[in-house]
Each structure stands twice: as structure tokens, then as C-alpha cells.
Amino acid sequence: MHETDMTKALIMTVRDWYVSQPDPPTIEAIHLVVGQFTCVEPAGLAFAFKAQTHKTFLEGVPLVIRETPLIAFCGPCDRPYHPQIGLQYTCPTCGGAMEDIRSGRELKIERIEYSLEGAKV
Amino acid sequence: MHQTFNAALELNLLHANQEGADHNRAHFDQWGIRCLNLMSSPGAGKTALLERTLAALQQELKIVVIEGDMTTELDADRLRQYGVPVIAINTGRSCHLDSQMVSGGIHTLARDYDPQSVDLVFVENVGNLVCPAEFEVGEHAKVALLSVTEGEDKPLKYPLMFQEADCLLITKMDLAPYLDLDLAQLEANVRQMNPHVTLIPVSAKTGAGLDLWLDWVRSQVQQGAALAMA
Ligand SMILES: Nc1nc2c(ncn2[C@@H]2O[C@H](COP(=O)(O)OP(=O)(O)OP(=O)(O)O)[C@@H](O)[C@H]2O)c(=O)[nH]1
Ligand SMILES: [Mg+2]
Ligand SMILES: [Zn+2]
Numbered sequence: 001m002h003e004t005d006m007t008k009a010l011i012m013t014v015r016d017w018y019v020s021q022p023d024p025p026t027i028e029a030i031h032l033v034v035g036q037f038t039c040v041e042p043a044g045l046a047f048a049f050k051a052q053t054h055k056t057f058l059e060g061v062p063l064v065i066r067e068t069p070l071i072a073f074c075g076p077c078d079r080p081y082h083p084q085i086g087l088q089y090t091c092p093t094c095g096g097a098m099e100d101i102r103s104g105r106e107l108k109i110e111r112i113e114y115s116l117e118g119a120k121v
Numbered sequence: 122m123h124q125t126f127n128a129a130l131e132l133n134l135l136h137a138n139q140e141g142a143d144h145n146r147a148h149f150d151q152w153g154i155r156c157l158n159l160m161s162s163p164g165a166g167k168t169a170l171l172e173r174t175l176a177a178l179q180q181e182l183k184i185v186v187i188e189g190d191m192t193t194e195l196d197a198d199r200l201r202q203y204g205v206p207v208i209a210i211n212t213g214r215s216c217h218l219d220s221q222m223v224s225g226g227i228h229t230l231a232r233d234y235d236p237q238s239v240d241l242v243f244v245e246n247v248g249n250l251v252c253p254a255e256f257e258v259g260e261h262a263k264v265a266l267l268s269v270t271e272g273e274d275k276p277l278k279y280p281l282m283f284q285e286a287d288c289l290l291i292t293k294m295d296l297a298p299y300l301d302l303d304l305a306q307l308e309a310n311v312r313q314m315n316p317h318v319t320l321i322p323v324s325a326k327t328g329a330g331l332d333l334w335l336d337w338v339r340s341q342v343q344q345g346a347a348l349a350m351a
Contacts, residue, residue: 002216002252006134013132028125032134039255039281040134086278089313097316098284107134107255111127 003044006107007052013109014058025114029062036085037070037104070104138256141220145259148227152236155345156244157338158260160282163248165268166292168196169325170334171243175203177335182240182342187226189218189247196245206234217252218244220259227259240342250275254282262287262341269297273307276314284314288321288337295324 014030034040042065049063073080074091080102083089089098133139149156159167175184186207188197197209208226212218223244230236244260246253254263265286267275270293276283283289289311291304308320319337323330 002255005215005219009134009137012137013130013134017128017130025126037281039251085280089277089280097312098314099316109130109132109134111129111131113125113127115123115125 002039003041003048004052006040007045007048010049010109011052011056011058014112017112018057023116025116027058027061027112027114029064029113030058031064031066031110031113033066033068033106033108033110035068035070035104035106037101038107040107042067066110068103068106071102072098073100073102075100135255138220141224142257142259145220145224145227146261148231148236149242149259149261150348152239153346153349154236154239154242155262155342156242156258156260157262157264157341158244158246158253158258159264159266160246160253160286161248161266161268161292162250162271165248165266165271166325167245167248167266168199170266170290170292170323171200171245172203173325173328173331174243174335174338175200175205177331178241178338179203179205183238184241184243185230185234185239187223187230187242187244189222189245206230212247216247216249217256218246218258219256223258240345241338250279250282254285261345264288264290266290266292267307268293269300269302273303273310276307276310280314283311283318286315286318288319288334289315290330290334291320291322293324293326294322294329295326 034042045065046063053059070083070085071080072083074094074096076096077091077093081091083098090096161167171186178184184205186200186205188207188209189212190196190209194209197207200207208229210222210226212222244258263286265282267289269291311318311320321330321333323334
């Protein structure tokens with residue numbers, strides 16, 4: 001299951017960030033962006049994250065996954081469209097092939113939300 | 122009061138794999154090796170195609186195979202009969218090869234064989250129609266295989282691999298007469314997401330179409346050689 005590998009990469013990245021901080025922060029949430037046109041299933045990722053962070057510094061930290069839709073851009077028509085995954089990928093107006101994907105391929109850690117014990121407000 | 126901060130990372134989850142793939146490719150380039158990554162669902166005919174390919178090309182080109190069989194050496198043993206070095210990577214339960222696994226294979230290649238003399242490396246990926254497309258391993262081109270028994274709708278259902286492929290082989294064409302496969306529809310489906318792919322129907326059993334495939338492989342090796350000269 002690649003969700004397991006992806007989660008390993010995720011945890012390693014967050015750990016690198018965590019140990020590089022001058023004062024140990026409390027991680028409040030991790031925000032991911034997962035495109036619909038990737039091989040990653042958000043539910044699988046959430047499950048693997050829960051399993052792999054059990055009894056670690058990330059136990060209980062919410063994993064917030066934002067899904068991005070598949071959006072392609074048709075050059076000849078000079079406008080974006082929403083291909084229908086599983087059914088049709090060509091431009092609904094001119095029938096041109098899906099060549100330019102503008103959204104839906106994202107697989108990234110967007111940001112880490114954290115707080116500091118002694119932070120003065 | 123409790124204040125929260127945000128650390129913007131904007132880091133790709135596949136970042137480490139991508140870096141590893143670029144590193145592998147740099148090794149291949151330094152040795153003047155062309156690397157082709159073969160991907161398909163289980164049993165579409167990757168090993169059978171390689172058997173035919175090695176038999177046809179092993180006099181002409183110095184070839185090495187990196188074999189990503191899940192748990193056994195079965196495929197590797199089939200290919201060793203052709204007198205070609207086969208480096209088997211045990212992928213455990215992983216559903217795809219990643220760049221780190223292939224890097225292990227490259228180190229074996231550098232240690233046990235003379236990499237400068239090698240022209241071509243085939244990577245046989247783990248049989249899986251989805252995941253291998255997402256994990257680059259350092260290849261110069263991706264070859265996808267789809268057998269006629271799988272149905273013409275597969276590119277629509279599992280688009281990633283078909284979208285990424287540089288060459289798509291429709292395999293087991295000898296079986297087509299027994300099926301209701303609509304080859305024109307299959308091609309139209311693939312071209313929805315990959316209009317420029319090189320599409321070649323082949324049969325490893327009868328040998329049909331293999332000359333076109335071998336020419337494509339040769340043109341890949343020539344491109345690699347041209348790069349090494351430049
Ligand atoms: N009729 C026919 N059978 C084929 C052809 N190519 C492969 N086969 C058969 O299909 C089965 C699977 O072929 P393999 O070459 O092992 O497939 P593979 O993609 O390497 O399989 P995995 O590595 O397990 O994913 C074998 O029984 C082959 O004999 C072909 O062109 N025609
Ligand atoms: Mg095989
Ligand atoms: Zn259009």
C-alpha cells in the first residue's frame with residue numbers, strides 16, 4: 001500500500017521540521033493537499049497516519065486533508081474544464097485531448113499548525 | 122491565551138522519491154545507459170515481452186534487467202536464461218518500485234558489472250496498474266502494457282499510468298480474435314489523456330508487432346547515446 005509509504009514520508013518531513021525548531025512546538029494540525037488525479041486515497045492516508053503515529057510525538061494530531069478537483073485547460077478553446085474521472089477526459093466543447101492539467105495532481109504538505117508553550121501574546 | 126502559528130512547508134510528499142529518481146538518472150546518464158520502466162497490471166506480459174526482447178537484442182546491445190518481483194525470483198530466473206544480467210530487487214509487500222529500491226539495484230550494477238559497457242536497462246516494475254505511475258525510479262521513458270483481456274475501458278478507469286506512458290503496448294494480440302475487444306475504442310480512450318503516445322499492438326506468443334517495438338527500443342538507445350555525446 002503506497003499510502004503507508006506516503007505516510008512515512010509525511011512523518012519524516014514533519015519530524016525534520018519539528019527537531020529544527022529552537023523551542024519544541026506543540027503541533028496542532030497538519031494540513032495536506034491531495035489531488036483527485038493521484039493514486040492516493042485520502043481515507044487510506046488518514047488511516048495509515050493514525051496507525052503510524054500511535055505512541056509517537058504526533059499521536060492524536062489531526063490530519064486535515066484538502067482534496068483538489070481535476071481541472072484541465074483546453075488550449076484551442078482557451079478555457080479550463082472539469083474532466084470526468086473514469087468517463088471522459090477530453091474537452092466537452094471541442095473534444096480535444098486532456099494535455100494541460102492545472103489542478104488535481106497535488107500531493108503536498110501545505111502547512112503545519114502549531115503553538116508554543118511559553119509564547120507571549 | 123493560546124496562540125497558533127503556521128509553518129508553510131509546501132513540500133511534495135514524493136519529494137524524497139523524486140530526488141532519488143533524479144540521482145539514479147544522473148548515474149545512468151554518466152554511464153551512457155538508457156533506462157526504460159515497464160509497468161502493467163499483474164500478468165499483462167512484462168516478463169514474456171522481455172524474454173522476446175532479450176532474445177532479439179542481446180547480440181546487438183548490452184542489456185541489464187532490474188527485476189522488481191514482489192517476493193520470488195521466478196521472473197528473474199526466466200530472464201537469466203537469455204544470458205543477460207538480471208538484478209532482482211525484493212520489494213517485499215510494496216505495490217510498486219521506488220527510487221530507493223532501484224538505487225540498490227544500480228549499486229549492484231556498478232559493483233558486479235561494467236556499467237560503462239551497458240547500453241540499456243529494463244526495469245520490470247511490480248504488477249500494478251495504478252501505483253507505479255506515481256513513483257519515478259530514474260527512467261528515461263515509461264512503457265505501459267495493457268493486455269487485450271483487460272478491456273478497452275481500463276485507460277479511462279486507471280488513467281494515471283496511461284497518461285504518463287511514452288509507449289503503450291497492447292499485449293496478447295493473438296487472443297484478440299477470441300474476445301470482443303474494440304481496438305479502435307481502446308486507442309481513442311488512451312488518446313483522450315495521452316494523444317501523442319506511441320501505441321504498438323504486440324503478441325509475445327506469435328511475435329506480431331515486435332519489430333515495431335524493437336525499433337522503438339533502438340530509437341530510445343540512440344537518443345541516450347546522442348545525449349552522452351553532447
Ligand atoms: N496468449 C498469450 N499469452 C501471453 C502473451 N504474453 C504473455 N502471455 C501469458 O500471460 C501470462 C503472464 O505473463 P507474464 O509475462 O508472466 O506477465 P507479467 O506482466 O510479467 O506478470 P507479473 O510480473 O506477475 O506482473 C503467462 O502465462 C504468459 O504465458 C501473449 O502474447 N500471448
Ligand atoms: Mg513478470
Ligand atoms: Zn476545447
